[in-house]
Amino acid sequence: MRHSAITRLANLALAMRVHCEAFWLAPVAYLSAAKWWVLRKRVRARGQFAQLLGRTSHAYEWWSLEDRTAAHASSPPGKPPIIALVFGEATQSDTRATLASLEAEHIEARLLEPDFAASLRRIASTIDRAAAPWLLPIRAGDRVAPGTASAYRAAITECNCQIIFADDDQLTPSGRRRAPHLKPDWNPELYAHHDYLTGACIVRAGPALIEAAAEAIDPMAALIDHALGAGAKPLHLCKILHRRRTRPKPRLPLPAVPLAKRLPRLSVIIPTRNRVDLLATCIAGLEAADYPDLEVIVVDNDSDDAATLAYLDALSARSRPTRTFRVLRHSGPFNYSAINNRAVEQAEGELICLLNNDIAMLGPDWLSIMATQALREEVGAVGAQLLYPDGRIQHAGVVIGVGNAAGHAHRFLRPEQEGYFQRHALPQFVSAVTAACLVVQRERFLAVGGLDEANFPVAFNDVDLCLRLNARGWQSLYEPRAVLVHHESVSRGFDRDPVGAARFAGELAALQRLHGTDRIVDPFHHPALSRAAEQFVLAL
Numbered sequence: 001m002r003h004s005a006i007t008r009l010a011n012l013a014l015a016m017r018v019h020c021e022a023f024w025l026a027p028v029a030y031l032s033a034a035k036w037w038v039l040r041k042r043v044r045a046r047g048q049f050a051q052l053l054g055r056t057s058h059a060y061e062w063w064s065l066e067d068r069t070a071a072h073a074s075s076p077p078g079k080p081p082i083i084a085l086v087f088g089e090a091t092q093s094d095t096r097a098t099l100a101s102l103e104a105e106h107i108e109a110r111l112l113e114p115d116f117a118a119s120l121r122r123i124a125s126t127i128d129r130a131a132a133p134w135l136l137p138i139r140a141g142d143r144v145a146p147g148t149a150s151a152y153r154a155a156i157t158e159c160n161c162q163i164i165f166a167d168d169d170q171l172t173p174s175g176r177r178r179a180p181h182l183k184p185d186w187n188p189e190l191y192a193h194h195d196y197l198t199g200a201c202i203v204r205a206g207p208a209l210i211e212a213a214a215e216a217i218d219p220m221a222a223l224i225d226h227a228l229g230a231g232a233k234p235l236h237l238c239k240i241l242h243r244r245r246t247r248p249k250p251r252l253p254l255p256a257v258p259l260a261k262r263l264p265r266l267s268v269i270i271p272t273r274n275r276v277d278l279l280a281t282c283i284a285g286l287e288a289a290d291y292p293d294l295e296v297i298v299v300d301n302d303s304d305d306a307a308t309l310a311y312l313d314a315l316s317a318r319s320r321p322t323r324t325f326r327v328l329r330h331s332g333p334f335n336y337s338a339i340n341n342r343a344v345e346q347a348e349g350e351l352i353c354l355l356n357n358d359i360a361m362l363g364p365d366w367l368s369i370m371a372t373q374a375l376r377e378e379v380g381a382v383g384a385q386l387l388y389p390d391g392r393i394q395h396a397g398v399v400i401g402v403g404n405a406a407g408h409a410h411r412f413l414r415p416e417q418e419g420y421f422q423r424h425a426l427p428q429f430v431s432a433v434t435a436a437c438l439v440v441q442r443e444r445f446l447a448v449g450g451l452d453e454a455n456f457p458v459a460f461n462d463v464d465l466c467l468r469l470n471a472r473g474w475q476s477l478y479e480p481r482a483v484l485v486h487h488e489s490v491s492r493g494f495d496r497d498p499v500g501a502a503r504f505a506g507e508l509a510a511l512q513r514l515h516g517t518d519r520i521v522d523p524f525h526h527p528a529l530s531r532a533a534e535q536f537v538l539a540l
Contacts, residue, residue, distance in 0.1 A: 014062045018166040018540070022052040026405035031069040041301060043403060046532035054530065054537025060180055061167070061536045063528075076154050077106040080134045082110045082202060085123065087116070087220045090140035094245070101143035101243075107136060124210040134164075135209070136200045137220045139145055142199060142243040143171070145418040148241040152202050155237050162227040163234035165201035166240035168527075177243060180538070182526040185236040189477065190428035194222065194421070195248040196524060197234065200241070203227045236525055250422045260372040265293040267349030267442070271330075271339045272357040273301045276308040278487065283315070283325075285361030285484075291368055297343045300355075326409045336435075337451035337461045344445060351375075352445055354462075358487040359386075366482035370439040373479050380474030381440045381466050384482035385424070385434020387415070394486050396423075397430035398463060399525045402534055404518035405508055406432060406463045409478075411534040420536035430478045431470065431522050435462035435488050446475055458503065467515050 023030040033048035053059055069266065086095070086109055095111070102109045112119040127133055134156065138144070148166075155164050162339040169180040183196050191197065196520045198221050209226050216222030228234070268286060272279050279298070286296055300312055315325045328346070330339050340354055351371050366384060374382045386395040410424035419425075435451075448468040451461045466476040512518040520526045530539040 010234065011065055012060060014065070018053055018056045018058050018062050021056040023056065025055065026052055047403070047534070050530040050537055050540065051535050053540050054533065059538055060178060063540055064177070078149065079131065080153070080156060081131050082107045082136055082149055082152060082203070083127065083133050084136040084138050085120075086111045086138055086140050088139040090245075094141035098138065098140050098143055104146065105144055105149040107144070107149050116219045120210050120214040120219060127205060129205065129207070135205050135223065136202045137199065138226035139199055139220070139245065139481060143243040145241050145243060150474045151237060151241060155235060159235045161232040161235045162204045162206070162230045163197065163201050163224065163415050164237055165197045165234055166237040166239050166241035168200045168244050168247070169240055170247065171243050171245055179530055180240055181247070182343075182528050183236065184525065185523040186234045187429050187524055188425055192255065193426045194250040197224050198248060199244060201234070206230065206305070206433035230247050231306045250426055252422065252425060254425070254427070254481055257369045257372055259368050260375050263292055263368060263371050264350035265295060266291060266351040266353060266367070266371055267295040267297060268353040268355050269297050269299065269340055269343040269347065270355050270357050271299045271301060272303065273334070273338060274303045274305040274308045275357065276311045277304065278358045279308070280311065282355065282357050283359050285359070287318070287323060288361065288364050289367045290364040291371065295347065295349050296323065296325045297328060297347060298325070299330050299339045299343050301330050301334055301339060302332070306354050326506070335453060335457040337453040337457055341450045341453060342445070344442065344450060347442060350442055352440055352442045354435045354438045356486065360485040360487070362483055363487060366484060367439075369482045370479055373477055374439045374441060378473065378475060379477050380444060381438050381471030381476045383430070383435050383476065383478050384484050385415070385478075385480040386434065386436060386484055386486040389485055389487060391415070394488055395434045395436065396480065397428070398432035398434060398466070399534070400431045400463070400515070400517050400522040401520060401531050403532065405511055406460065406517060407534040408434065408537060409534060410536070413535060423536065425480055427477065427479055427481070428524070430473045430524050431476060432463045432466035433478060435475050437484055438462060440469070442522055444469060444472075448472060455514070456507050459507045460511045463511065464514065
């Protein structure tokens with residue numbers, strides 16, 4: 001009882017330390033969050049507090065006290081056997097620490113000699129393949145957490161895969177744990193730019209696996225690549241099982257996207273109402289785009305500004321062989337889904353680009369990049385990196401479940417910041433992207449029924465569309481090499497009136513009813529990351 005009281009006091013002291021540091025780092029933002037809490041605006045307060053507290057130096061220490069992702073009990077020897085292949089040079093004390101952590105887990109350790117190839121071949125000749133062993137490639141100096149073997153063996157019994165990977169954190173020279181990497185489920189597009197498997201996984205020991213690794217320049221990475229070549233989807237174990245000295249970094253800067261040899265006709269659809277200044281900027285950006293065959297359809301929703309009407313009347317005269325412009329009239333209440341669906345029906349392009357009228361282009365290559373990605377067999381909707389006019393990120397993919405609905409990943413982060421393992425700077429599969437700038441194949445858009453005009457006339461229609469595309473095997477993709485500026489909702493405004501608020505509440509309820517966004521965990525997020533914050537921080 002006394003021990004429990006002491007533990008609670010220690011937890012309280014650590015929580016106070018985190019809050020004090022958050023206030024010290026950003027006093028105005030902290031007081032703003034506190035104000036919303038006092039005013040019982042708890043959703044807004046939680047979102048602000050989550051980002052403030054998650055950035056503090058002791059956030060992980062506080063979170064670790066109640067970490068439900070860790071396995072804490074060491075396991076006795078078990079089957080199938082797990083054989084650790086210990087790579088790399090380290091100090092004797094670091095190597096001993098690695099071997100001791102493996103021994104505590106009853107994981108057989110094989111310390112590789114400097115000649116990796118010869119050493120791997122000797123190991124291959126001694127492995128009892130009848131026991132169906134798994135290999136744990138690990139660098140000398142890294143350690144495994146208590147309970148690692150039992151956690152992996154439990155996962156082995158539930159999967160038919162070649163690789164099982166886990167989360168990890170990093171050890172400082174003093175041995176303090178920091179920087180937890182709570183990873184997404186298997187994301188091959190992200191893995192192509194950031195190796196988040198090597199050093200934090202186990203691999204099924206197939207007949208040719210070690211031999212293939214022995215022939216490679218980097219045998220540790222080759223073990224992973226060869227297992228991936230077997231085709232089975234790696235399983236993600238949402239537990240922090242590995243404690244690393246160093247980890248592979250994202251491969252930045254990104255290489256240029258190899259553009260498709262044939263870029264088909266593409267139809268850009270732009271809903272608009274008044275604000276000719278915004279529309280003219282958007283149109284100028286499209287005229288400057290280096291896309292070979294473009295149709296631009298502007299859908300006017302009851303503009304009554306004389307300058308806007310004159311601009312729309314003259315728009316078709318700007319057409320030329322590689323650029324055609326036309327205007328459709330759509331009267332009545334603003335229904336984003338209905339406006340775009342009508343335009344798609346009349347569009348001539350093989351590809352569709354849904355585009356807000358308040359988008360400004362920063363360069364000519366964005367549309368060719370997005371179109372190339374949208375033509376891939378496994379890809380559905382492609383979204384760009386969108387920035388606010390002040391340069392901060394407005395959209396870098398959409399996370400399902402944030403706010404029990406959906407939120408823009410990494411919002412308000414500056415592109416040059418590290419953020420969460422630089423995820424905002426890397427191409428990756430995501431659950432959804434915003435229709436403020438979205439490219440998709442027309443036949444796929446029509447195959448899933450287009451945008452839902454009844455349930456999502458204004459909000460969440462893009463999320464719903466992406467989730468239906470995903471369900472057909474056409475996964476949404478975030479492409480940060482296409483960068484644009486978004487003056488979010490400038491021309492239409494936000495819905496703060498009672499009618500708009502009631503409509504939004506109905507759309508939110510529909511999203512939760514149809515897609516369970518108040519219950520599910522986004523596979524490209526993590527159950528231990530906050531559902532209250534759009535930036536990736538621990539759920540404190």
